[in-house]
Amino acid sequence: MHDTLIPLLGERLGAHRVLTAREDILPYGFDGTATLRGRPRAVVFPRDAADVSFVLGLARAGGVPVVTRGSGTGLSGGSVPHEGALVLCLAKMDRILEVDTANLALRAEAGAITQKIHEAADAAGLFYPPDPGSMKISTIGGNVAENSGGLRGLKYGVTRDYVMGMEVVLADGSICWLGSKCVKDVAGYNLRDLFIGSEGTLGVVTQVLLKLLPKPAARRTILATFGAMDEAAGAVSAIIAAKIIPCTLEFLDRTTIRCVEDFARAGLPREAAAVLLIEADGHPAAVADEAAQIEALCRAQGATSVKCAADAAESAQLASARRSAFSALARVRPTTILEDVTVPRSELAGMVRAVEAVARKHGLTIATFGHFGDGNLHPTILTDERDAAEMHRVELALAEIVEETLRRGGTITGEHGVGLAKKPFLRRQLGDASFELLRVVKRALDPDGLLNPGKIFD
Amino acid sequence: MKSLREMDYSVLQQCMHCGMCLPSCPTYEETKLERHGPRGRIALLRAVADGELEVTKALGEEMYYCLGCLACTTACPAGVDYAALFETARAEVEDARVLATPTRSAVRWFALRLVFTRPRLLRALGRGLRWWQASGWAERARRAGLMNLLPENLRRLEPQAPVMRARFSHELIAPVERPERVQRRVAVLTGCVQDLAYSEVNRATVDVLKANGCEVLTPPVQPCCGSLHAHNGDVRTARELARRQLDLIDPGAVDAIISNAGGCGSHLRHYDRLLADDPVYAARAAEWSRKVRDVAEYLVEIGFRLPRGGAGASGEGGNLAVTYHESCHLCHGQGVSRQPRELLRAIPGVELRECAEATTCCGSAGIYSLTQPETADRLRERKLWHLRATGAAVVATGNPGCQLQIENGYRAAGEQGPEVVHPVVLLARAYREESGEVRSV
Ligand SMILES: Cc1cc2nc3c(=O)[nH]c(=O)nc-3n(C[C@H](O)[C@H](O)[C@H](O)COP(=O)(O)OP(=O)(O)OC[C@H]3O[C@@H](n4cnc5c(N)ncnc54)[C@H](O)[C@@H]3O)c2cc1C
Ligand code: SF4
Ligand code: SF4
Numbered sequence: 001m002h003d004t005l006i007p008l009l010g011e012r013l014g015a016h017r018v019l020t021a022r023e024d025i026l027p028y029g030f031d032g033t034a035t036l037r038g039r040p041r042a043v044v045f046p047r048d049a050a051d052v053s054f055v056l057g058l059a060r061a062g063g064v065p066v067v068t069r070g071s072g073t074g075l076s077g078g079s080v081p082h083e084g085a086l087v088l089c090l091a092k093m094d095r096i097l098e099v100d101t102a103n104l105a106l107r108a109e110a111g112a113i114t115q116k117i118h119e120a121a122d123a124a125g126l127f128y129p130p131d132p133g134s135m136k137i138s139t140i141g142g143n144v145a146e147n148s149g150g151l152r153g154l155k156y157g158v159t160r161d162y163v164m165g166m167e168v169v170l171a172d173g174s175i176c177w178l179g180s181k182c183v184k185d186v187a188g189y190n191l192r193d194l195f196i197g198s199e200g201t202l203g204v205v206t207q208v209l210l211k212l213l214p215k216p217a218a219r220r221t222i223l224a225t226f227g228a229m230d231e232a233a234g235a236v237s238a239i240i241a242a243k244i245i246p247c248t249l250e251f252l253d254r255t256t257i258r259c260v261e262d263f264a265r266a267g268l269p270r271e272a273a274a275v276l277l278i279e280a281d282g283h284p285a286a287v288a289d290e291a292a293q294i295e296a297l298c299r300a301q302g303a304t305s306v307k308c309a310a311d312a313a314e315s316a317q318l319a320s321a322r323r324s325a326f327s328a329l330a331r332v333r334p335t336t337i338l339e340d341v342t343v344p345r346s347e348l349a350g351m352v353r354a355v356e357a358v359a360r361k362h363g364l365t366i367a368t369f370g371h372f373g374d375g376n377l378h379p380t381i382l383t384d385e386r387d388a389a390e391m392h393r394v395e396l397a398l399a400e401i402v403e404e405t406l407r408r409g410g411t412i413t414g415e416h417g418v419g420l421a422k423k424p425f426l427r428r429q430l431g432d433a434s435f436e437l438l439r440v441v442k443r444a445l446d447p448d449g450l451l452n453p454g455k456i457f458d
Numbered sequence: 459m460k461s462l463r464e465m466d467y468s469v470l471q472q473c474m475h476c477g478m479c480l481p482s483c484p485t486y487e488e489t490k491l492e493r494h495g496p497r498g499r500i501a502l503l504r505a506v507a508d509g510e511l512e513v514t515k516a517l518g519e520e521m522y523y524c525l526g527c528l529a530c531t532t533a534c535p536a537g538v539d540y541a542a543l544f545e546t547a548r549a550e551v552e553d554a555r556v557l558a559t560p561t562r563s564a565v566r567w568f569a570l571r572l573v574f575t576r577p578r579l580l581r582a583l584g585r586g587l588r589w590w591q592a593s594g595w596a597e598r599a600r601r602a603g604l605m606n607l608l609p610e611n612l613r614r615l616e617p618q619a620p621v622m623r624a625r626f627s628h629e630l631i632a633p634v635e636r637p638e639r640v641q642r643r644v645a646v647l648t649g650c651v652q653d654l655a656y657s658e659v660n661r662a663t664v665d666v667l668k669a670n671g672c673e674v675l676t677p678p679v680q681p682c683c684g685s686l687h688a689h690n691g692d693v694r695t696a697r698e699l700a701r702r703q704l705d706l707i708d709p710g711a712v713d714a715i716i717s718n719a720g721g722c723g724s725h726l727r728h729y730d731r732l733l734a735d736d737p738v739y740a741a742r743a744a745e746w747s748r749k750v751r752d753v754a755e756y757l758v759e760i761g762f763r764l765p766r767g768g769a770g771a772s773g774e775g776g777n778l779a780v781t782y783h784e785s786c787h788l789c790h791g792q793g794v795s796r797q798p799r800e801l802l803r804a805i806p807g808v809e810l811r812e813c814a815e816a817t818t819c820c821g822s823a824g825i826y827s828l829t830q831p832e833t834a835d836r837l838r839e840r841k842l843w844h845l846r847a848t849g850a851a852v853v854a855t856g857n858p859g860c861q862l863q864i865e866n867g868y869r870a871a872g873e874q875g876p877e878v879v880h881p882v883v884l885l886a887r888a889y890r891e892e893s894g895e896v897r898s899v
Contacts, residue, residue: 019491021516022514022516023502023511023514023516023520024491024493026493026498026501026510026511027492027493027495027497027499027501027502028492029501030475030501031475032475032476032477034474045490071477071480072475072492073477091490113481115481134476134478136481137477137478137481263537326535327535327536327537330474330476331472331537334468334471334472335471335474336474336536386471
């Protein structure tokens, strides 16, 4: 079978949609995750669900694993191929099929780029809120498969909250539609949700139907700096207690602030312990009122400075400090390992301090930034994968950070998924019964275990 | 030149494979294949450095399918030095001779080793070409179908060749020109294509510098800067040319070394890296690199004088709609993007209209339009489409390769098209209009 697989694929898809040469497939051996690599057998580019169904049928007949891939920006190794797997890359299925302004919905092929979906919605005066940092290249299928978040999670939620329906190809090759354009729909189990965040292990998403919102009329950006971590956390609690839900509530810690200053010179005070970037959006009058309250609350909690942007240009300038965080950190050392732990909001300040203690203990540079409003932190370890001794300390530090997160009632991943990177910790978090339930679901949908094997669990 | 295996591994390692560069890469945009994007290319180069992949023909072809436009470096959050990887990789491809054919080797020898190392020979060829273009022979030969006798590549090349100017740079510019009051001293590099085909840009460069208190040194015979060589895998010749350049112009004797060609400037800035291991020239090269400036960058840096005259072409004092196409090696290679626009906006009557995808390659990319004609043509079409959409009467751009590519594009489409000029040419016109002096160059 193995010897006929490639010719059969070529016959159906055309030889140029089936890559096997070393130079062609080597670049599909990794995703955005540091240090993980694999070597696929071939990379195929389907044109539609029928092609996907055909590929899965052949793979099943030959017992060949299939790894679905969007743009390969994942941060948990989700699309890193299993040795000898077929990579099913949806990057060429990238059309936006429909913008339905009457029903506030948009339908696109799974390989459509998130940014293009934003643009298509925007052109119709509408708004697709999820905005992962990778949106200019991530695919909507990848977003659905990881249930990606972004900077607007606090008010608008994550990808899951916008998926009305989808077309999925199952391991046996059958093509299903799950969901509809109806706002309410309780016909049968909510299987759509099962596939959201399934990381390519249950089926291949080929189309997505998304919910859109009216575009908020106004937006206001505020940047507050604090001399102590607890003051920043206090400001966040005070804002939430005042019944204000900003659309964005982002955070940078001391190490991140210094790196941003070294590499991007965003004008942040180097001695600050924390920076909060807060954005309110909605009706202009409400936004103005909320912005004033946020400013007052930050000052009351001891902010050393509070800047409120006067216009869009100034907003962009304030936001650039947060946006450049990841890029600034990525420049410091050759290897950048981005963690994704999430804790209940009340545990945030303690968690940030715990990460600092872990960094000190192991002699590592760990900068923490993230989505404070969501309790989602990105402790980022700056290291060098070629330094075996240091990488060993990194392993220890990661395990301790996970331990601390679970102790505080948190989760090992808020938005990047389990993939390969978080696999060792999943059973600990879920407990035996819930963990086994995942396996039951997997076996029911993919009895041969050919869809992205070895991801989430073994 | 250090090979991929010997070079500083951290340059390769710096890529965290995040993919943020992919949407800005023209060749990835064209095929959506990783191998044709920066992340994939870097992965292949790293595989070579790791000893997992040899330098194969496919790798060689890949590195020549890459435009070298450096859009990926602007997009990259991690600060990956793709330019260094690209040059190292092309050099290694040449050393491994995986693409070598007798014709290719002969053409490379003729261009890289013979013509573009001998400025006087280049000018002689330029004069020959000028005669061919001006005498009517070119036209006659074309009508008689004689061009069909030429090999395919040459046949493509001939109508794309730039029109040789009646006078080359040294016939327009004195070796030393002084304004009435000297505040600074600079050297101007006249380039190769610029020297022959756009010598008016060099004249305008000297004019605007003089108008801003600069004493301008312009050596009449200048070697090629070596960018063509470095970008095409001939680093040894690039080094030799850099040394000759350093012999000709002492960076210690001037405040700045001015380039007006994006492609050259981007290379000239890296003489420090190119000659870092050279016991004799390293220090001088470092000083050189510190002082190289693009002309627009320098004018903004010294606070150029705002012109009172208009841009000429506006006629009755009406507005002149100008759009700006960014040369890849000026914006991505040198980070000079704001300054040329500042020059244009400073000219009374100029209305600057931004063009979509202004920072995307026009397909010229050195000699890419000759080596990869299909891709180059598609990029040119796309560029023209965006330029037309602005409705601008003038397209300003800071690199002769881009200027030629865009002019050829309009010509191939059978259009008159807008005037394509270097920003300093417009600024020089504006200064001239102040004094009522009219000189046609
Ligand atoms: C710079 C950067 C910033 C980021 N910022 C964020 C952020 O703010 N928030 C966030 O949540 N994530 C973020 N990410 C992570 C990543 O971009 C997201 O997980 C994204 O959704 C992945 O999309 P992709 O198309 O690249 O998917 P891939 O990486 O190709 O795949 C991810 C997973 O989804 C599966 N998959 C992909 N397509 C399909 C499909 N059509 N059907 C079934 N399974 C599929 C794959 O098998 C794999 O398991 C960031 C990543 C980077 C590099
Ligand atoms: S130089 Fe240009 S063509 Fe080459 S990889 Fe970078 S963006 Fe792509
Ligand atoms: S943006 Fe930079 S780090 Fe990311 S893949 Fe491209 S070259 Fe690598």
